[in-house]
Amino acid sequence: MHPYAYGSTVEAEGTEPLAYFERRLASMEVLLGSIGDQPMGIVRLSIPTFVTERHKCMLTGMYVRAAARGTGLASGLVDAVVERARGRVILIELSVVTTNERARRLYERHGFEIYGIDPCALKHGDLYFDEYQMTRFLERPPGWTAPKPPSAAWR
Numbered sequence: 001m002h003p004y005a006y007g008s009t010v011e012a013e014g015t016e017p018l019a020y021f022e023r024r025l026a027s028m029e030v031l032l033g034s035i036g037d038q039p040m041g042i043v044r045l046s047i048p049t050f051v052t053e054r055h056k057c058m059l060t061g062m063y064v065r066a067a068a069r070g071t072g073l074a075s076g077l078v079d080a081v082v083e084r085a086r087g088r089v090i091l092i093e094l095s096v097v098t099t100n101e102r103a104r105r106l107y108e109r110h111g112f113e114i115y116g117i118d119p120c121a122l123k124h125g126d127l128y129f130d131e132y133q134m135t136r137f138l139e140r141p142p143g144w145t146a147p148k149p150p151s152a153a154w155r
């Protein structure tokens with residue numbers, strides 16, 4: 001229903017056997033949001049394995065079923081990622097397609113800030129999609145300040 005919101009595609013994953021998804025679920029931190037006993041939303045938290053990147057994590061695969069939108073479940077999922085990440089990493093990163101205003105506003109409400117734009121980040125068929133890169137610091141490294149973009153002359 002939202003092909004342009006994700007990096008993966010139904011075509012790429014739709015033919016995979018159940019065991020493929022079982023393996024993926026076992027190797028990732030996937031959080032499920034339920035209303036009553038109904039699974040209504042999902043989000044993934046992943047921490048890179050490479051030694052120089054293990055201080056940050058990525059929030060990906062965010063999805064809330066249409067019937068549960070506007071209920072606070074999406075916020076609950078973002079909060080859950082933040083709580084699981086706290087103390088393990090210093091920041092959370094995510095990417096969101098620039099036209100996905102609803103998702104961007106959710107993330108901004110939770111303190112994520114846009115730090116860059118990835119031009120033509122995704123290509124679905126003949127269509128290109130730009131993405132905002134967003135980050136939320138959980139703790140600021142002592143003495144660290146955000147770098148300024150290079151001047152036009154530098155380029």
Ligand SMILES: CC(C)(COP(=O)(O)OP(=O)(O)OC[C@H]1O[C@@H](n2cnc3c(N)ncnc32)[C@H](O)[C@@H]1OP(=O)(O)O)[C@@H](O)C(=O)NCCC(=O)NCCS
Binds near residue numbers: 005006068069072074
């Ligand atoms: C993105 C998603 C998880 C957000 O969940 P949600 O329950 O809709 O989130 P919220 O109810 O908190 O709404 C988020 C913001 O969108 C606004 N909004 C509601 N309907 C909207 C619409 N039709 N268009 C634009 N913004 C809208 C809300 O007012 C809110 O903004 P605010 O915080 O400034 O008030 C959910 O819509 C979804 O699963 N969408 C499809 C998949 C997707 O886009 N995933 C994200 C991939 S990065």
